[in-house]
Amino acid sequence: MGVENPAEVAKFIIRSRIADPLFVYSYFSQLPDSNYSKLKYIISSSVTEACNNSVLLLGPRGCGKTAVLELVLEDLLKEHPDMISVVKLNGLLHSDNNCALKEIARQVCMEHQLQFSKMASFDENSKFLLSILRECGLAHKTIVFVLEEFDLFTEGKQRLLYSLLDAMQSVSSQAVVVGVSCRLDADQLLEKRVRSRFSHRKLLFLSSPGEDFQRLAEHILLLPMDSRLPNDFRASFNEKLLNILAGEEFKGVVDQLCYSDSTVSHLLRFLFCAVCHMDLSSGSLSIQNFKSALPSIQRQPKQEALKDCSVLQLYLLVCMKRLEVKEVELCNFNSIMKEYKSIPDSFQTCDNFARNVCLRAFEHLLQRGLVSFQDNRGQGQSTEFRPVKLLISWHELQQGLQSFPSCPVLLHKLMAREG
Amino acid sequence: MIPLFVYGGASTGKTSTVLYMLRHLKRPFIYCSCVSCYSPSILFESILNQILLHRKNESGGYLSAKRCERPSDFVNLLGEALTALIDSLNGNMGKSSPNGRMVYLVFDRLELVRECDKSDSIIPLLFNLYTLLSCSVLSQFYRITRRVDELSTAFSPLFKKYCEPLGDLVAVSNEDMERKLYRHLQPFISSSQNETFTISSQPLLKDRNLRKCVFKKSGVCETLDEIDFHMSTSAKYLLISAFLASRNPATLDASLFDSTGGTDNRKKKKRKVSEKSVDQKEAKEQEILMKGPGTFPLERLLAIPQCIASVGGYSLDNEELQNDGLRSDGSDSGSMSDILLQLSSLCRVPILLPKVESCPLEGSTRYRSIVSEDIVLKVARSLNSDDSEFDFTLKSLGLNGGLTFVCCCNPFALKKVKL
Numbered sequence: 020m021g022v023e024n025p026a027e028v029a030k031f032i033i034r035s036r037i038a039d040p041l042f043v044y045s046y047f048s049q050l051p052d053s054n055y056s057k058l059k060y061i062i063s064s065s066v067t068e069a070c071n072n073s074v075l076l077l078g079p080r081g082c083g084k085t086a087v088l089e090l091v092l093e094d095l096l097k098e099h100p101d102m103i104s105v106v107k108l109n110g111l112l113h114s115d116n117n118c119a120l121k122e123i124a125r126q127v128c129m130e131h132q133l134q135f136s137k138m139a140s141f142d143e144n145s146k147f148l149l150s151i152l153r154e155c156g157l158a159h160k161t162i163v164f165v166l167e168e169f170d171l172f173t174e175g176k177q178r179l180l181y182s183l184l185d186a187m188q189s190v191s192s193q194a195v196v197v198g199v200s201c202r203l204d205a206d207q208l209l210e211k212r213v214r215s216r217f218s219h220r221k222l223l224f225l226s227s228p229g230e231d232f233q234r235l236a237e238h239i240l241l242l243p244m245d246s247r248l249p250n251d252f253r254a255s256f257n258e259k260l261l262n263i264l265a266g267e268e269f270k271g272v273v274d275q276l277c278y279s280d281s282t283v284s285h286l287l288r289f290l291f292c293a294v295c296h297m298d299l300s301s302g303s304l305s306i307q308n309f310k311s312a313l314p315s316i317q318r319q320p321k322q323e324a325l326k327d328c329s330v331l332q333l334y335l336l337v338c339m340k341r342l343e344v345k346e347v348e349l350c351n352f353n354s355i356m357k358e359y360k361s362i363p364d365s366f367q368t369c370d371n372f373a374r375n376v377c378l379r380a381f382e383h384l385l386q387r388g389l390v391s392f393q394d395n396r397g398q399g400q401s402t403e404f405r406p407v408k409l410l411i412s413w414h415e416l417q418q419g420l421q422s423f424p425s426c427p428v429l430l431h432k433l434m435a436r437e438g
Numbered sequence: 439m440i441p442l443f444v445y446g447g448a449s450t451g452k453t454s455t456v457l458y459m460l461r462h463l464k465r466p467f468i469y470c471s472c473v474s475c476y477s478p479s480i481l482f483e484s485i486l487n488q489i490l491l492h493r494k495n496e497s498g499g500y501l502s503a504k505r506c507e508r509p510s511d512f513v514n515l516l517g518e519a520l521t522a523l524i525d526s527l528n529g530n531m532g533k534s535s536p537n538g539r540m541v542y543l544v545f546d547r548l549e550l551v552r553e554c555d556k557s558d559s560i561i562p563l564l565f566n567l568y569t570l571l572s573c574s575v576l577s578q579f580y581r582i583t584r585r586v587d588e589l590s591t592a593f594s595p596l597f598k599k600y601c602e603p604l605g606d607l608v609a610v611s612n613e614d615m616e617r618k619l620y621r622h623l624q625p626f627i628s629s630s631q632n633e634t635f636t637i638s639s640q641p642l643l644k645d646r647n648l649r650k651c652v653f654k655k656s657g658v659c660e661t662l663d664e665i666d667f668h669m670s671t672s673a674k675y676l677l678i679s680a681f682l683a684s685r686n687p688a689t690l691d692a693s694l695f696d697s698t699g700g701t702d703n704r705k706k707k708k709r710k711v712s713e714k715s716v717d718q719k720e721a722k723e724q725e726i727l728m729k730g731p732g733t734f735p736l737e738r739l740l741a742i743p744q745c746i747a748s749v750g751g752y753s754l755d756n757e758e759l760q761n762d763g764l765r766s767d768g769s770d771s772g773s774m775s776d777i778l779l780q781l782s783s784l785c786r787v788p789i790l791l792p793k794v795e796s797c798p799l800e801g802s803t804r805y806r807s808i809v810s811e812d813i814v815l816k817v818a819r820s821l822n823s824d825d826s827e828f829d830f831t832l833k834s835l836g837l838n839g840g841l842t843f844v845c846c847c848n849p850f851a852l853k854k855v856k857l
Binding site: 121386 | 445450510806
């Protein structure tokens with residue numbers, strides 16, 4: 020077995036760790052004052068004391084709300100095996116009341132091995148829900164309702180929320196409602212009667228700052244004791260990795276990454292890219308891997324679209340820009356063609372194409388998303404007459420021209436000239 | 439594994455690379471294109487059919503395996519189907535079966551989902567499909583856009599032309615010969631560049647290059663083609679009159695379609711017009727041209743061909759009596775229904791577009807002509823070549839590069855004004 024194999028195994032181990040959210044967020048569970056422990060305390064206390072409760076988990080996307088919730092539920096299921104049953108609903112799928120009740124009935128039936136009838140009507144399902152709550156209350160079993168995308172449940176009349184929270188008001192029921200949402204003002208969206216039945220517990224998940232990330236990276240990237248990996252390989256890999264993570268360059272890369280988005284999932288994607296770039300022959304991660312992963316995370320779609328354009332399309336874009344500078348109020352394909360035809364008058368060029376070719380190139384620009392129609396009203400007219408607008412700025416166009424491989428000098432001159 | 443997004447310009451090989459790679463590695467995958475699955479229920483059912491290996495056939499009445507309209511049903515059914523599939527893959531370890539336990543879902547041309555009806559709910563659903571499938575099977579998610587390569591249609595005739603002098607195509611070419619070949623090809627390159635985006639109709643492309651060229655002052659060689667579709671004479675008249683009605687305002691009709699052929703205007707003494715008013719008039723005409731074709735009511739469309747036709751001594755029906763040169767003025771009753779039939783077929787092509795917002799109380803609907811000038815010129819020229827005494831010419835007044843079309847019916851002049 021050469022050096023290839025341990026590196027591949029290492030890559031495989033790290034990638035599977037990154038893709039497993041439970042592993043990633045178990046790091047957070049070790050911290051003493053984290054949301055994990057608070058949430059666990061809330062749910063476990065309501066289980067043991069047999070009372071009803073509701074809580075909202077709020078935070079931007081990719082912060083780990085659902086993952087932390089999964090961890091908590093997993094731990095609680097281990098601690099109190101028969102006292103908890105979980106029903107999961109999602110706002111994208113079940114925001115409609117009928118759908119939601121059907122789904123609740125289906126999940127409860129699956130868990131308790133009851134017969135589930137697809138033809139059950141809305142009334143039957145709601146009666147079923149009430150009776151289930153009553154029965155579980157009598158049996159000292161808590162039902163945990165997990166409502167993901169909670170803000171989508173608050174659209175419309177909020178019947179589901181009201182019926183759930185109302186059912187929880189009775190003495191005989193034992194239920195916990197956990198809402199997970201990316202909108203930080205999700206509780207303001209609730210109706211008055213629903214809000215009054217809701218206990219205003221909120222847990223805020225904020226994205227982790229930069230220096231936390233280093234410890235998280237260590238947690239993920241350091242190779243564990245594994246039978247498939249030779250010990251010396253593992254030791255050298257970990258040592259090199261620690262050196263990199265402590266270095267200044269790495270901190271610079273992470274800072275640049277966190278400027279746009281410092282949520283955990285964003286950083287995880289960055290780590291995944293970096294590990295994919297790992298050179299198998301050298302057998303370890305290098306700082307170069309991290310640096311090359313950065314541009315693939317921070318993409319520039321318009322620049323890429325510009326690089327993809329043909330020279331004729333660049334001419335059309337430059338003509339549109341010049342029209343904008345001249346403040347022509349009607350900018351459609353005809354006016355662009357006029358500007359384009361006026362170029363050979365002042366410059367000698369061989370790039371003089373016919374009108375239908377230019378029209379087709381223009382349509383490709385529309386499809387690519389570099390220009391668009393100004394409004395959707397003119398559906399009856401053909402492409403030549405509808406007013407259009409540029410979707411890239413002067414600065415981006417100039418950058419695109421400079422990085423274009425064989426850009427004619429004429430275009431630069433045209434951009435520079437005002438008239 | 440984390441979902442993957444493949445993006446890029448048209449015909450860059452995205453779909454082909456992905457599918458080829460999956461087939462080469464023999465991974466089980468499910469492919470659905472958002473071009474054919476334009477609504478959510480079709481999308482869901484297509485995916486489920488592929489997973490359940492169900493083909494629509496006549497015995498089943500072309501039904502899908504399961505009816506699925508709501509996203510919640512889809513997620514449930516998909517989860518069940520995927521677990522069943524993975525179990526069957528695990529159990530069946532024969533040589534012909536695909537490798538691996540991971541099922542790949544490929545969504546092609548995902549940008550079309552934006553335009554389908556319920557796009558608000560479908561887009562987040564598809565993006566979050568990965569997280570919604572909280573079962574033990576992981577699926578990967580590709581998004582690809584794709585388009586047909588248009589350059590091949592242009593290059594194939596060029597290549598044929600390129601190879602013409604070479605009697606023996608197998609002969610190895612050296613650089614000298616290549617240069618000679620290129621020089622031979624060069625005059626045709628510019629003309630075929632202008633035809634880059636044409637899609638050829640049935641007549642062979644070779645004929646186009648051999649057609650006689652008309653040389654303009656600038657020395658650019660342009661081929662004037664005949665129209666290669668068939669239209670009845672009355673339809674041609676309607677097309678031309680629709681074009682004229684769109685481009686000229688209604689107030690000019692009286693002077694243009696005067697039965698004396700407009701010769702009166704020329705005899706009138708021309709006042710000395712000041713330069714400023716000429717410029718203003720030109721600017722206004724330019725503006726009208728830029729804005730595009732205007733709308734006209736149905737009565738105007740029907741009146742113009744009558745004027746044109748009555749001058750030329752041609753009646754709009756009885757094409758078979760053309761040779762007699764009949765000047766039948768009692769045949770108006772028969773022509774009206776023919777014209778209306780032609781009108782509806784023109785609307786379907788579409789050469790005419792009815793303006794959508796017109797109120798039915800206002801009277802007849804207004805129409806707008808959307809053909810370009812060169813097609814109208816071709817049609818007019820084809821009318822010229824018909825055997826009739828009537829000489830229909832279109833005279834163009836060039837105004838700083840813009841064109842205003844004026845119809846000039848001159849039954850007696852034999853001079854043809856060419857563009």
